[in-house]
Amino acid sequence: MLLHLSTWPETEDFLRRSTTVVVPIGSNEQHGPTGLLGTDWLCPEIIAHEAQKNADILVAPTFNIGMAQHHLDFPGTIALRPSTFMAAIGDWTRSLAHHGFTKIFFLNGHGGNVATIEAAFSELYADASFAGRSAGFACKLTNWWDLKGVFRLAQQQFPVGHGSHATPSEIAVTQWAYPDHVKAANYAPQIAPSGPIREAKDFRSRYADGRMGSDPGLASPEKGGELVKLAAAGLVEAVRAFEAPGA
Ligand code: NI
Numbered sequence: 001m002l003l004h005l006s007t008w009p010e011t012e013d014f015l016r017r018s019t020t021v022v023v024p025i026g027s028n029e030q031h032g033p034t035g036l037l038g039t040d041w042l043c044p045e046i047i048a049h050e051a052q053k054n055a056d057i058l059v060a061p062t063f064n065i066g067m068a069q070h071h072l073d074f075p076g077t078i079a080l081r082p083s084t085f086m087a088a089i090g091d092w093t094r095s096l097a098h099h100g101f102t103k104i105f106f107l108n109g110h111g112g113n114v115a116t117i118e119a120a121f122s123e124l125y126a127d128a129s130f131a132g133r134s135a136g137f138a139c140k141l142t143n144w145w146d147l148k149g150v151f152r153l154a155q156q157q158f159p160v161g162h163g164s165h166a167t168p169s170e171i172a173v174t175q176w177a178y179p180d181h182v183k184a185a186n187y188a189p190q191i192a193p194s195g196p197i198r199e200a201k202d203f204r205s206r207y208a209d210g211r212m213g214s215d216p217g218l219a220s221p222e223k224g225g226e227l228v229k230l231a232a233a234g235l236v237e238a239v240r241a242f243e244a245p246g247a
Helices: 008-017 039-051 082-098 111-131 150-157 168-177 200-206 221-243
Strands: 020-025 103-108 138-143
Touching: 020 039, 020 082, 020 221, 039 103, 039 168, 039 221, 082 103, 082 111, 103 111, 103 221, 111 138, 138 221, 150 168, 150 221, 168 221
Parallel strands: 020 103, 103 138
Antiparallel strands: none
């Protein structure tokens, strides 16, 4: 069930069956010369939307802007600073908790988001702790590539040239979902360099076309479909485990 295509009475009915909600979260940022700007929010959205076709889970609108300051020298990137991101995650969570959702499952598509999302959870819990009350909800963060079996499959599909940004696995997922938007380029070098992440000027000088350690030319819609199928099953399993009493 997709929240944005549901009504409030349908949402109220869902809350009688479950108080768990999945929030895809990512970033809108450059993904090399052939990766879609939306890659990091499209991947968790594609997986969550696929998962809800076969299971009674509720998927909230995608939180599609995140921690991308280091990509700002590439056009199309939109970034939140950490303090803004944390404040926004807090209000999303408080809104959902206000309706009675008690398990908030963030399915993440951007490694650069992890520290700040976890810090946002700590802020939410601290509010409750200092006030001496129960938070009334639990938050969980899972990266889509950490769902059961997914990382292993990506390693099998791309033993060389996977890298860490504009990876063939994430680009394959978007190619499967949006086959009319598959792009091509001559990569030079074929596998991009690796190194640290600092501010935007430093990033563009180190990684000329925006990739990090990857060869996106290895991606295919077929490989993306395999990843989505496995990840969607893993998401349902992870959501069911999270909504169990005491989890
Ligand atoms: Ni990415």
